[in-house]
Amino acid sequence: MKNSRSATGSTLSFAWQSIRARRTEFVASFLAVLGGSVLVTACGVLLQSGLFAGIAPQRYSAAPVVVGAAQSVRAEVPEGPDVVEALPERAMLPAKAVESVAAVPGVRTAIGEISFPATLTAANDRTVAAPSGGAMLGHGWGSAPLTPYTLRAGAPPRGPGEVVLDAETAGRAGAGVGSTVRIATADGAVPYRVAGVAAPPKGDGLPRQSALFFTDDRARALSGHPREVAAVGILAEPGVRTDAPGGLAGLAGLFGGGSADDALTHRVARALADEGLDGDRVVVRAGVERGEVEFLGAAQSRSVLTLVSGSFGGFVLMIVLLVVAGTLSLVVHQRRREVALLRAVAATPRQIHRMLATEALLVAGAAALLGVVPGYLAAQALRDGFARIGVIEEGFALSVGPVPAVAAVLLCLGTARLAVGAAARKQVRIRPVAALRESVVERPDIGRGRIAGGYAVLALAAVSLAAVAFVPQSTAAVPAVLCSLLALIGVAMLGPRLTAALARTAGAGPLRRFGVAGHLAAANSAAGSRRLAAAVTPLALTIGFASSQFYSQTTLSEATRYQARAATVAPYVVTGADGVAPDVAAAVRRAPGVTAVTPLVATEVVAVERTLLDEPLSRSTAYGVDAAGLRGTLDLPADSGSLDELRGDTVALSGTEARLLGKGVGDRVRLVLGDGTRTEPRVVAVFRPNLGFGDVLLPAATVLPHTTDRLAGTLLVATAPGADGSAVAGAVRALSKDHPGLAVGDRTDLRAAQDAQTRSQDWLNRLLLVVILGYVALSSATTLVTTTTARTRELALLRLSGGTRAQIARMLTAETALLAATAVLLGTATAALPLAALSLRLTTDPVPAGPPWVFAAIVTLTVLTAVLAVRLPAGRVLRTHPLEAMRART
Structure with missing residues (x-):
């Protein structure tokens, strides 16, 4: 027992001294775990709040x-x-x-x-x-x-x-x-x-x-x-x-x-x-x-918060695993010479494993504990942000307890331990002489298991890419984003191979313009492919993840608006401040020159059926419309049946919904309306899917009584050929005296009821994207600083061999250019293919919708991060005397 305690105490003492002596090497790992602890804790608090928290009553405060x-x-x-x-x-x-x-x-x-x-x-x-x-x-x-x-x-x-x-x-x-x-x-x-x-x-x-x-x-x-x-x-x-x-x-x-x-x-x-x-x-x-x-x-806020925090937490956890594993693996890899020397003096693999694991757990434990309090503050900030953009109700309280903090610390410690164990496994298993040889000359290749795993993940990415063409349009963004993420994981696993190949290609081409410095940069990058891959991976992750998340949502939103407007043939659209009352529709029908009016009553319904996905409940966007006013206002071609029969106890389904429910014209479908009322209408038409108008159409008279406000969101107004448009618009505007807030516009002003939800979803994704990008950018910068600082002896040796500061600076410029170009190429490729497939699926145009400046900003910030994170520490190293630098630790 005493020997065990003594061994544990000596291991802790040695690990602590090693950390103090290599503070710079552990900075990247410390910050990666710290950021991961903050994000995981925040997601845990939000998830716990979605399960157990709520909104304090106001109107019912006197009723216990x-x-x-x-x-x-x-x-x-x-x-x-x-x-x-x-x-x-x-x-x-x-x-x-x-x-x-x-x-x-x-x-x-x-x-x-x-x-x-x-x-x-x-x-x-x-x-x-x-x-x-x-x-x-x-x-x-x-x-x-x-x-x-x-x-x-x-x-x-x-x-x-x-x-x-x-x-x-x-x-x-x-x-x-x-x-x-x-x-x-x-x-x-x-x-x-x-x-x-x-x-x-x-x-x-x-x-x-x-x-x-x-x-x-x-x-x-x-x-x-x-x-x-x-x-x-x-x-x-x-x-x-x-x-x-x-x-x-x-x-x-x-x-x-x-x-x-x-x-x-x-x-x-x-x-x-x-x-x-x-x-x-x-x-x-x-x-x-x-x-x-x-x-x-309140209940919807709980449901949304649970769903968002769960899915976002999954993304966060995956990214934290990648980043923390990458930074800790880099630290172990940079210490291969030290590990080889320890093996040469008879240190056992178990002792080295214990030393490296203890160091990692000390660093990760300190970082994880320090990230707990900021994690609770981040959860508060995210809750406020969600409420501000309308995702959850204002006043939704957080459920604060110890469980998220404990879970975050355990997850960070577990990730650190697994990452160090996987990184050190090969180094402690080879013979001491071979370890010494590999500590001087890095082996360019990676293990067979990692190669097989990388290709397997890329194969899964290809399957996700193919799925974009077959899933419903409303969910096509899911496999597209998944494809991008899987491709990034595959690239990370095959990183050394890919970066070595790209470095050799660049050395034979673009880097020639740098002369000898370019040749040396290509040779260094090819030989140090593991180091280059460790630096490229987080940068490529930043570009690929950010681009796929942002442009998948903008493409879906634009496709929704485009399809809604394309199906709207009414020349005029009437909207209200909070909605349009039924008597307004009746008054508009009586206006001179108006031939047809149909309200759009937005809601959601739940189908109580065993679908093709074997789900007992399926939730769908639904609209209430007036069949008598569809001609001249709304063009939703029916593949079977007729929308003119949409009266009374009937329903029309999109082709996607009909396939999922296994229903056709003449069948009965069990539905739950928005307020919980159960109905079993008869299918009278199956229409072509349209993102702007959901998957279910019901008579407006059926839907209105089962909505909270009993108001239509929009009126579509058709006029007779040759009718005076200004007179019609004036007659409709005159109704605002008795119905405040009415507005008249053309079809380009159509506000599909999904627009508000789509805007909230867009802002939600942007908010979460900023959080993830901040974490990945920080991890990328610290990783690059660590890899550059670790080359102190290498750069000093080049100077002692006759290289000038200007020549070495030019070589570093070439390496940075190669690093940034590789990250941009891989990150763009992993996002471009699934986004093109998504855009083709939704709009028949391979170019995704959205402002191009966002992609330019993502690339610019990523490249700027790479340049500053390499040049700033390199400048400090080059200002150090070569002999002093040679005495520094590697």
């Missing part, structure tokens, strides 16, 4: 328990976990749930909440927006105690023409008791008299929403769901435990306060289940989870 409809659809899988898809629209509860909840013991009052979007226009026709980009919502005055709102002035609304405003909204609208305001809902814009002004306990209003209170009867009528409620707020009897506590409190409750089933949430859930409203249809929430019922985007 809230009942809402389940905002998801669930399908049971015989072998494996259930499949769940979130619903995009507000699901409703039957009004009878209020009575059922009120009868539960411990419930003092059960209040049915009525909530619907509304737009307020002040006396000067100025639209009043909700605070902080939130929502303006109408409610029944009976639900005011849920916050609670109390009157500051005036009286409650007593008739259908009266409204109570929250104080913050009244102040911004310049309205007081007795004033008249116009409020627009899905039923149109109507003047109301302000009967009173109310406020919550603190402040003049809620942070992210405005409240407009009508009489309960009027609110039910305006909501469009007179027999349903959005939620049930519960005010409990004094002393009633509302939720089952967790942790030690839960144990205390078991011994002193009864079982967890005694909590009010469980009693309410049991009572609703007895009424046929089980856990698949309703949710009973207490604490911070009440925000999921209040904010429609």
Whole structure:
């Protein structure tokens, strides 16, 4: 035991002294692990938040328990976990749930909440927006105690023409008791008299929403769901435990306060289940989870955050593995002379393995621990960025705990240990004499296993490239980006071979213009192909990964817009500030010269079928349209059936969706609409796929009642031949007096409902791309600095052999040019092929969409990184006297 402790202590002491003596060599590894720890911790925090965090309630702050409809659809899988898809629209509860909840013991009052979007226009026709980009919502005055709102002035609304405003909204609208305001809902814009002004306990209003209170009867009528409620707020009897506590409190409750089933949430859930409203249809929430019922985007934010952090974390982990493994392998490779000498003096392979592993774990452990706190700060910054671009709801709280930090440290340590073990494996297995020989002259080739693995990964990249031509257009970017990433991994594995071949080619061609310096640069690069590959890989990764990520999204977005506009034949497009009410469509149809009008009601549906991919649920973008107004407004050619029959209980599917679901004209397809309503319409047409209009078309009359705001996003307007376009546009614009916010444009102004989601997705990818690029650029720079500094003795020997500073500087310039050119060539090639295939698939043009200056900026920054990271340390080395440099460590 003592010998074991002594050996461990001596190993740690020796490793620490070695690290201190070689601080410069370990800088790249330290920074790579530090950055990796920051990113992995941040992804872990976001993933944990997506699983367990939420948004604190505002409107329901006075109700300790809230009942809402389940905002998801669930399908049971015989072998494996259930499949769940979130619903995009507000699901409703039957009004009878209020009575059922009120009868539960411990419930003092059960209040049915009525909530619907509304737009307020002040006396000067100025639209009043909700605070902080939130929502303006109408409610029944009976639900005011849920916050609670109390009157500051005036009286409650007593008739259908009266409204109570929250104080913050009244102040911004310049309205007081007795004033008249116009409020627009899905039923149109109507003047109301302000009967009173109310406020919550603190402040003049809620942070992210405005409240407009009508009489309960009027609110039910305006909501469009007179027999349903959005939620049930519960005010409990004094002393009633509302939720089952967790942790030690839960144990205390078991011994002193009864079982967890005694909590009010469980009693309410049991009572609703007895009424046929089980856990698949309703949710009973207490604490911070009440925000999921209040904010429609809360559950979606959790789902999006989980998905984004999981997929982004996978990319991050893969890149961290590549970068950390590359930097640590470089450190081990640069110490091959030292390892050979240790072997020559009888050091065993196990001892050398232990020494190198201990050094790596000390460096990686320190870097990983230091990266934890910045990782939590990075998660906060990413959360704020996601909210700013609209990916998640404002106010979504992070779940902060130790698990992400522990996972990040363990992953970084595991990566470091595996990287060092793989890099040192060959060096400690060969004979000492051969090791000494290889420490002087580097072997140009790499192992057979690495070569086979590299070609296998490139083969997988080729398969992904071929898949671009066969997958649906909406998902074609996935195999394209995967192809680029796999190609980069393959290039990294075959790096020494590729760089040696390119160096020899450059020496026989472009580098000739540098004369002797170019010849020497080519020879050095070919002989030191491992060193060159270690420097090229992160640079090529920067160019390839950044280009494929950015241009795949811009190409998909442009293809979506192009296909939407190509299918739109209507000369005019009518849009609203928050949407277009159904009565606007009726009014536009009556305008002189208008021959056809069709609304575009955007939503999402879930198909409950066993698809070709054997998925029980498949989510698709859907649009509600008016079949009577399709001619002259929208051109979606049908391969079978006819869109003219899209009325009543019918549906039209794109060719892609029809193949996935195995359905054709005349078949029934089981769908779940946006608010959870199940339907089984008959397929009347299969149309050609169009990214701009989704995969499912339904009658607008079917879709509108099952959307949250009951508004169309856009109206497509067709006119008679020879009609006066300006007169038509003027007649439509005249409607804005009764419908504030209406705008008339041509087909180039079409705003497909996917545009907002596409823009958010674009910004999301750009934000994540900047994070990854920052990490890769830092790792590239430190790796290049390390490789350049490690050549101190080599450059000093050249000077002692008669080379001048200018000649050596010229040689380094040639090597840097070769390094940058190789990185640009490999990075561009790995991105260009999949992007060209994607562009051909979506637009029939091999050139991907997007501004060319972005690619130029990526290349410029990469090349600049290479130049500065080589020339700056090389300049310092060349200023050192050759004899002093020869005494430096290698």
